[in-house]
Amino acid sequence: MARVDIDNVVKHYGAVQVVHGVSTAIEDGEFVILVGPSGCGKSTLLRMIAGLEHVSGGTVSIDGEVVNDVAPKDRNIAMVFQNYALYPHMTVAQNMAFSLKLAGVPRQEMQAKVGNAARTLGLETLLDRFPGQLSGGQRQRVAMGRAIVRDPEVFLFDEPLSNLDAKLRVQMRAEIKALHQRLKTTTIYVTHDQVEAMTMADRIVVMRDGIIEQVGTPLDLYDAPANLFVAGFLGSPTMNFIEGRIEGGRFLNDDGISIAAPAELPEALVTVGIRPNLVGLADKGSPFEVLVVEPTGAETQLVLQAGKTQLVALVQGRVALQPGASVGITFDPAGLHLFDRRTGMRLPQMSPS
Structure with missing residues (x-):
């Protein structure tokens, strides 16, 4: 596990600046959600933490080490994507083990890690199936299992539930929160859904137009919003x-x-x-x-x-x-x-x- 520090981070795409000097810290073992409307910069910030986007200015640190120039594979993070990103020609077990295989993990250890993750996520009976034979919720569990087997210091989630129906989103919210409570791994989760943010997060980072509007616990932000934007964004129906x-x-x-x-x-x-x-x-x-x-x-x-x-x-x-x-x-x-x-x-x- 690790603390993540974001210090005055800036992101440019050519002449367009999309993240404007963002600073915040995610404590060791904390579940923090970045929330805001589409285009606010939350996914871009997550991708800079993952190393999938270059940091134009400022620093990203994991466990005290600045990782701006560290390759994604060397950051000891695991990311779960919105579209699951599973290999359709591989079984569930092969998908979950793929990163371990690339890392040269011994076969016996690899099987043990996959087995442990499968038990944690209720996938034991699905290990021989292919992604096309799974429901949306099952595919999301496989994507989470692929992240768990790496035993990362930080989990990153990029709108992982947006492709699921309403009932399944509620179920998966509870499962992801329960998983975090068991593993205690530092988790950064991006969503535009304020209900997900309110029900899952230890703390919420509310973003708009590439800046942070307010940071706090869900109830702190609900009870004492810093401004009209936060007040109108959190809560359903809206204020x-x-x-x-x-x-x-x-x-x-x-x-x-x-x-x-x-x-x-x-x-x-x-x-x-x-x-x-x-x-x-x-x-x-x-x-x-x-x-x-x-x-x-x-x-x-x-x-x-x-x-x-x-x-x-x-x-x-x-x-x-x-x-x-x-x-x-x-x-x-x-x-x-x-x-x-x-x-x-x-x-x-x-x-x-």
Whole structure:
């Protein structure tokens, strides 16, 4: 196992810069997820750690050694790709053993390593099959097994679940997390799926446009997002945002919403954020029209509108509402977030003391 240090890393493709001086550290044995929208630089950063992309500036270190100029095969890392990258003409056992064979590992040791990985991943009965005879989840396990047999210091995962259906993604998330808990190997995982990030990571690195927006535990980022981007990216359904102003110790907007604010806050243009599960329905309160009713069984998701303000409310159970109905809205003051509308940065908690 090893610590990974990323220090002021930059990546250029010709005149285009796609990673802008990124710095972070992944501790020994930690499971860190790089998350962000497509094109944010997360996969490029992962490939620089793996040695598959040249580092244009800054340093990547593994276990204290700068590896900028070290070949991928000499970095003692193992990478699991989005498309599995299995050899179709080889059996499961041959695919898992291939890197060991290239490294000249003795046959008996190679068989033992493949057997141990197969038992860990539940592949014992599939060792003689070819990739074309496997399901997507089984192929993903084989790709993981090929990485495990190398006994690397660092595991790298590049969106490994994006080709799987929704049910299988949930299953594989749990299996990858359980695997990490058993092996305790430093793991860096790339995804654009914030649910994967929230459920799997020890810490999350949120990226946008080649920079890091915030680093922290899943609940730290959920409860205290640094800015509007992080607040809107993490959480499903996404956080509601209401534009308005602080005036006379209250948050006000042009559509009739009024919420108590900390008295010490100066008058300013702000955006209030509120999670959908903290938007409540009431007989009184700010009136909203129901636009959409989406029952899911245990919960009901409502899309609501008042003037130009549109909100999503996630309520427990089932509600007897139809589109066009009028409802009152209340907000849990402990769950309100306040952001500077000009900079997008988080301000002190909204709830009054």
